[in-house]
Amino acid sequence: MAATRLNLVRARRRLERVRRGTNLLRRKREALVSDLFRIARPAVDAREAIDRQAATAYRWLLEALALDGGEGLAAYGWPARELAVELQAAQVWGLSATEILERPPVKRSVAARGTPPGSAGLAAVAAADEMETLVDMLLAAASAELLLQRLGEALVQTSRQVNTLEQRVTPNLEGAMRSVASALDEREREGRVRLQLLKARRRR
Secondary structure (H helix, E strand, C coil): CCCHHHHHHHHHHHHHHHHHHHHHHHHHHHHHHHHHHHHHHHHHHHHHHHHHHHHHHHHHHHHHHHHHHHHHHHHHHCCCCCCCEEEEEEEECCCCEEEEEEECCCCCHHHHHHHCCCCHHHHHHHHHHHHHHHHHHHHHHHHHHHHHHHHHHHHHHHHHHHHHHHHHHHHHHHHHHHHHHHHHHHHHHHHHHHHHHHHHHHHH
């Protein structure tokens, strides 16, 4: 930065804009933290419930595999079923997110699965019940999980921006301003000295 008064004025204006931007980003970070705390507890509870359900479902699945084998369970699961969900795009602090608006019921009765009565054992039926419950819980928690992820990404990005402004941009501008101000003061002192010398010579 050239040591001119114009550059000093420009640097002061830029520093003021940087400080205003830093304050805005701090408030955004506080709002993001507040949103994260608001949805984190329900999301953690949902994760714990999903973990418990997954443990139950896989215990039944292992027992069904031991009794009926992989080919037998595959036959019970035929034909395959598609689950269609309705999604809606959303914006969270400028980041894209997706919300599940509608989803079909996952849990079915034995008759709805098309399994002939008595053909499937208790373990296979229980495994199907528990797995369908698990899928239903995963779909229910998907929107909140995605929102939590997006808020976390936004918080990391905002914190990085605040740190950059506070630890790099602001100190660099302040240092440049001090350097320019010091150079201008030095020039002003030199100018006064030269002026005094000129006046002294004229008096002679």
